[in-house]
Amino acid sequence: MDGKKDRIPVVENMDEWGERFEAGWLAYVKQNVVGVPDASPDWDLYKGARNRQTPAGKGIDLSKSRLLLVSSAGGSLISANQPFDAEHVISDPTIRAFPASTPLSDVRFDHTHYDHAAIDVDSQVQLPLRHLEDMAADGTIGELTDNVVNFSGYQPDIRIIANEIAPRILDAAREEKADAALLVPA
């Protein structure tokens, strides 16, 4: 996971996107939501990013590869991690890494912007650690990295993803000596 060759931006025209974001969605939030109980962002003002280019890369032999699981479900260790600030109207840009061998009952999911009905019953609908262990045991995957990386997926400001969260995940992937990553979004 070198990431240096033929690097293309996470989002093309980021400056232009940022200007629209600040003048639209963010301006509304600052004026009408921050500090106002029960107020919500106006999602009609939110415009997503659009890329024309797609990054290229060689396929890998998964059976000989070390896989990093990345989850945006906001998982954190009940006993050891600070919860994510999931109710922050702009972003919690931090990540949490904890052992991939962690019992799922030791993980809480702080991200509040999705329905927790399924994950409360079976965490593997979003954090498939036991399935991936099984796949490593049967040879489908070479091995799992020691740790799984988690962040809270409510991230309206794409600049924060590109400039803060993605670099932290990439650093973690390098530390874990990962050959590939699987993102399970929430």
Next chain:
Amino acid sequence: MTRPTAPPRAVYTKLNTGKMLGAPGDHAQQRRVLEATLGLLAKDAPTPALKLGETCD
């Protein structure tokens, strides 16, 4: 949200947020989605997005 950002590999299903890999307790479905998704890593990117017919109530 994903398609306009043109990722090198992606999987789309009719499963909803909060249960991206399948129905709670349906480990066979979760494993099917995982295996199909990880199968994309064997292909050179960019590769066409994979659309799975997996659903759950």
